Amino acid sequence: MTSLSDFKATAIDGTEADLSSYDGKVVLVVNTASQCGLTPQYQGLQELHETYADQGLVVLGFPCDQFRNQEPGDEAEIAEFCERNYGVEFPMFAKVDVNGKGAHPLWKWLKDTKGGILGGSIKWNFTKFLVGRDGQVIDRYAPTTEPAKLAGDIEKALAP
Template sequence: MPTVYDYTVKKTNGNEHSLQDYEGKLLIIVNTASKCGLTNQFQELQELYDKYKDQGLEILGFPCGQFNNQEFDNIEETTEFCQLNFGVTFPMYGKIDVNGKNEEPLFTYLKSEKSGLLLNDIKWNFTKFLVNRNGQVVKRYAPTTNPSKIEKDILKLL
């Protein structure tokens, strides 16, 4: 049975990174966009990370410009924006597509494990997936679900 640990993703510097490095951790995987009206979610994601990282929570951010091109073209601008405006210290990865022919295989897997309300496709920025310590997707959250609202689910799995 596949898990998120079977996937390799690109870091912001373009190098490959195996998600097997997160084995045994609780993960929130989220597609982000720096110029989106939902960017305040970066702050809540960072608060969750600060609060629970010592208990095994990791948050993995994947910048995506597929929705109204709301992400910088330059990944350095993205990481600088996140750090300066929201104090983001959780891992951010290279810019990806989450839908379509060039979609990141990790997101193909995530969507196949937990489909959306009407479609499998990601509908907007800040769709969040909660992954248990065994690498299995347990829940998908809508873009408008504030990260603080999923804290109770995090606590159940920590």
């Protein structure tokens, strides 16, 4: 696998999504959780979506329950929580593992492409990867990096 478009993932509604549908877009891939101290970042992610979607940004949320059971709900509960509490309109996916043998292939590729402090592992919820229009990873951001701080990098990636 050599670009974002090589992957498929299960959407939060259970349908299979081909990530090649985001070809030509700038994509922010984030592992999320509903019961984490960083959960309020959903608001910032939604603000990025509202600000830049018309210019070609897509935020993709991947719930993950690998960090202290902070995403215990099923997909319907997660979707309802995100919409009710943060007005999330960007695409959300079914729960995935981001670390270990069962890690989703997309997350294996993201980690292999841009290692972090823990090398080939995701440290915590809300780790973010910015992917360019060409499907290649531009950068990786720590869980504590507020979504608003990515605006400059997103604008550069969106520039013609």
